[in-house]
Amino acid sequence: MGDQNITIKDIAQKAGVGLGTVSRVLNNNPHVKDSTRERILSIISEFSYVPSGAARMLVSPRRSQKSVGLLIPRMGNQYFYEILKSLNEQLKKEYYSLMIFNTEEEQGESVRQVVEQGLAGVIVLGDEPLGAREQELLKMHNIPCLYIDYYDEDSNYIHFDNYAGGRTIAEYFISLHYRKVILLGERDVSLQQRDRFKGFNDRVKEEGSPFLISEIDIPNGEDTLNLSRTLLGDRKLGGIFYFSDEMAFGGVQAKKELHSHATLVGYDDIFPSRFLNLTTVRQSSETLGREAGRSILELIRSNNENKIQKVLEPELIIRESSESLYEQ
Amino acid sequence: MGDQNITIKDIAQKAGVGLGTVSRVLNNNPHVKDSTRERILSIISEFSYVPSGAARMLVSPRRSQKSVGLLIPRMGNQYFYEILKSLNEQLKKEYYSLMIFNTEEEQGESVRQVVEQGLAGVIVLGDEPLGAREQELLKMHNIPCLYIDYYDEDSNYIHFDNYAGGRTIAEYFISLHYRKVILLGERDVSLQQRDRFKGFNDRVKEEGSPFLISEIDIPNGEDTLNLSRTLLGDRKLGGIFYFSDEMAFGGVQAKKELHSHATLVGYDDIFPSRFLNLTTVRQSSETLGREAGRSILELIRSNNENKIQKVLEPELIIRESSESLYEQ
């Protein structure tokens, strides 16, 4: 049902004018007599005419799609979806929308689509850069690319300072006079993990006094509950620094069960964490999303001539995770 | 930098063939000599040529954009963003991507864009239908529309059965022999709230025996912590049924503070809730996203001739929120 095919020609005919005039009305060109404009407008509205985006794009590509591609790597990572919201709100202010691509292994196809559809820019989540071919493609078409989490000298990126975050946690443990701490990470070490743990270790080394650190890496996605139970059995353990809040959640439960006094610290401050009173490092997804939105818009506006490299400062959130909430 | 303007013509020229032949290669048309195909392919690759999506669309609209619009209402609602993930994964299986529009007040503009860009379908989140004009527009262009949360006889929709969920909670309270219960909802009553509370009330009425129910509606977005403190001061109170988990979180904290024994029940089972041991009704966002993805793809495949109306069954998750976790 419905003519899929009302075109500008039909509108022109019904209004008894030329194509150009209708087009002018469509584009708010002032050089149209008011009475003509109104007549055309009413016909457009009567027939619910919507001009073909494809044709418009084809003819004046400068007006590239007002939308930005977002490449989200494989499944997982709650954090990415938290970013989405503020990112989207930011883009909306300039009437851009977001086009989401799940990239499992092959970013190639997604980047191709970004190019083919003439998107205005692309944001890449995760700690891996695009492949050489993909970068080449974007460059040739002058489509700006912004990394979130990955970084290198030549790219546009924005991310939180993981190294500083790690240092802050070390600082905290030192202030508590702990001497025995475990770093619990993922087996498949990411850029983030490397930086966080490096920051931690560097700070501890500076301290000079003896400090026993063990690092344990478990398979990605594995539940930390059981391991945490075992670790917390050691009453001499000062605390555990989990690579992420998600990993820490199992620890929170184990601690509760065992009435342990160890200090658990996560990383990310995702939504649930405040309710679990988890001490953690906040990387406000709200800030990140907002800044990412602004950055990509700036890149687009500057026609990809600026370079954007922002490092945001994370913030240690000390909660009562080490306190007496569950015992007494 | 980079020629934005390598076209099929350039490729044809460099390969010494006609446009048609390049086009055939692009479209995997078998009627091309292998040697020719390979030559063209290598030139395409050498120049990183990507055909213009706009031109292709214009010329054969059947191949509508392989993407689906998602209209997300105003800010808020964590739940929507949880749906996103599984929805996206589902669409990806058929090489569709998702285009996200934040609609504050005006869905009009978003729908226009959906039409203008020739998206294959649209999913509308939230409990309000599109306006008449928007529905008309979609119908004229034969673009299928699927509601999540809203429903009416004539539309395609998918949602969880809120009425049944409300009943289940009533059932649970009855089994606990409670006689005094508060329903805590939002002032700006949604379809969901109406159905949940109606299910609850209906079930209680059937019970016959005296049951004291008060319903309190607070301004949307208001923190429930203080109110919960007050309510839980009443030691005769059996429990509180919060319209949503998010609302219940304040209650969980108040209960903890006051060492209350009241039973708190939320609704949604969003990610944090399991960690708070909140009893709640699960509406698996994973299931909903997946089913929504399947449904919209089916609508697209059937050329919008099927009608899809799915009601999913929620599930009561009894956790220890009423138990002795925090006391002893």
Place this chain on the structure above:
DNA sequence: CTGAAAGCGCTTACAG
């Protein structure tokens, strides 16, 4: 203020 014409980059019959 307005119309007719050229052209955007592709695909699709139509001939060969």
Place this chain on the structure above:
DNA sequence: CTGAAAGCGCTTACAG
């Protein structure tokens, strides 16, 4: 297997 031509629905100078 391949080329030349028409046409998709618009915008943009160019004349009037």
